[in-house]
Amino acid sequence: MNDQLSGQLGWEIPAYARDVLWLESESGAVKLEGKQGLFTLEAPAQMLTLRWGGTEGPALAQLPWKVDSLEWDGVVRIGGYIDSLHITELDDLPAPITILQVGGQPLKPGVDAFLGGGTRKSVPYPTANFFEGVVDEIDETITMWMALEDSPALPLAQDALVSKLGVYLFGRLAEQEAGWHEYFALPLALEGMTVFAP
Numbered sequence: 001m002n003d004q005l006s007g008q009l010g011w012e013i014p015a016y017a018r019d020v021l022w023l024e025s026e027s028g029a030v031k032l033e034g035k036q037g038l039f040t041l042e043a044p045a046q047m048l049t050l051r052w053g054g055t056e057g058p059a060l061a062q063l064p065w066k067v068d069s070l071e072w073d074g075v076v077r078i079g080g081y082i083d084s085l086h087i088t089e090l091d092d093l094p095a096p097i098t099i100l101q102v103g104g105q106p107l108k109p110g111v112d113a114f115l116g117g118g119t120r121k122s123v124p125y126p127t128a129n130f131f132e133g134v135v136d137e138i139d140e141t142i143t144m145w146m147a148l149e150d151s152p153a154l155p156l157a158q159d160a161l162v163s164k165l166g167v168y169l170f171g172r173l174a175e176q177e178a179g180w181h182e183y184f185a186l187p188l189a190l191e192g193m194t195v196f197a198p
Contacts, residue, residue, distance in 0.1 A: 003067075004041075004044040004065075004067075005040050005041045005042075005043075005044065006038075006039070006040045006041075007038075007039060007066070007067070007068055007069060007070060008036040008037050008038045008039065008068070008069050008070070009021075009032065009036060009037030009050075009069070009070050009072045010036065010037075010068075010069030010070055010071045010072060010073075011036070011037070011071075011072055011073045011074055012035050012036065013032070013035055013036070013037055013074075013173075014173060014174075014175060014176040014181070015176055016176060016181035016187075017052075017173055017181075018032075018034065018035065019031075020052055020053050020054075020057075021037060021050065021051070021052065022050070022051045022052075022053075022054060022055060022057070023039050023041070023048045023049070023050060023051075023063075024048065024049040024050075024051055024055060025041060025042075025043070025045035025047070025048050025049075026043075026045060027041065027042045027043035027045065028042045029051070029054075029055040030042070037072075044065070045065055046064065046065050047062060047063070047064055047065065048062070048063045048064075048065065048070070049061070049062055049063075049106070049138060050062075050063055050072065052186055053186075057141070058141040058142060058143045058186060059105065059106050059135075059138045059139075059141050060076045060078075060106065060143070061075070061076060061077065061106050062106045062107075062108065062109060062135050062138070063109070064109055073172075074172040074173045075170075075171070075172050076106075076143070076169075076170075076171055076172060076173065076188055077106065077107040077111070077168065077169070077170050078102060078104040078105065078106060078107065078143055078168070078169045079104050079105060079106075079107050079130060079133055079134035079166065079167070079168045079169075080102045080103050080104015080105060080134075080140065080143075080166070080167065080169075081102065081103055081104065081160075081164060081165075081166060081167065082100055082101070082102050082157055082160050082161040082167060083101045083102065083103050083142075083161075084100075084101045084161070085098055085099070085100055085101075085157060085158065085161055086098065086099045086101075087099075087149070090183055092179055093148075095148050095149050095150065096148075096149045097146055097147070097148055097149070098146070098147050098148075098149065098151070098154055098157075099144055099145070099146055099184070100144070100145040100146075100147070100157055100169075100190065101142060101143075101144055102142070102143050102144075102145060102167070102169060103140050103141070103142055104134070104140060104141070104143065104169075105134045105135050105136065105138045105139075105140055105141070106134070106135050106138060107133050107134060107135070107168060108133055108134070108135055111133040111168075113168060113170060113192055113194045128194070128196065130166035130168075130196040131166075133168065143169075143186060143188060144184060144185065144186045144187070144188060145169055145171060145188045145189075145190040146174065146180055146184065146187060146188065146189055146190060147189075147190040151190065153190055153192065153193040156193050156195050157193065159195065160193075160195050163198065164198070165195050165196055165197070165198060166195075166196040167193055167194060167195050167196070168193065168194040168196075169188075169190060169192075169193055170190075170191050170192035170193070170194075171188050171189050171190045171191045171192070172188070172189055172191065173187065173188060173189075174187035174188065174189045175189075
């Protein structure tokens with residue numbers, strides 16, 4: 001490929017998600033094709049927004065341009081506010097599942113939940129700031145996150161909902177084998193959460 005227009009996500013997209021992922025840039029949006037998410041942009045772009053379901057769909061990630069492959073691995077990182085929690089039991093799962101509905105925006109590339117070991121000498125350490133980590137140029141969209149009842153994030157999610165606290169959510173598109181796509185429009189598996197003070 002090796003040009004400024006064509007590329008791929010670089011991850012084998014689950015079958016349920018292959019016809020609903022789009023890339024958006026300032027020049028327009030293109031639908032991704034096939035297992036690897038092949039695409040050709042209308043014009044070169046430095047930053048791309050990955051969307052679910054179409055050009056008006058939830059923004060899942062902001063990805064910097066990389067030649068050949070965007071190297072996206074299904075990870076979704078959103079900053080926003082929890083609008084609702086719903087708990088239910090599904091026939092295929094041995095335990096109840098909680099669905100978090102979140103209004104938010106993708107996190108900027110490079111924003112993490114905590115400072116990694118490689119930043120040990122980069123002192124002074126910055127104060128956590130909810131607003132500095134989100135891509136505020138992208139309008140807020142709704143995402144849905146799934147967590148099993150034993151997830152340690154659920155008590156935090158309840159506190160964030162009741163107190164209207166900002167959160168960062170970390171997770172990924174659910175695996176095909178999990179079967180969550182048969183029940184949920186956008187099955188995001190919750191893996192981590194940061195809750196911010198008001």
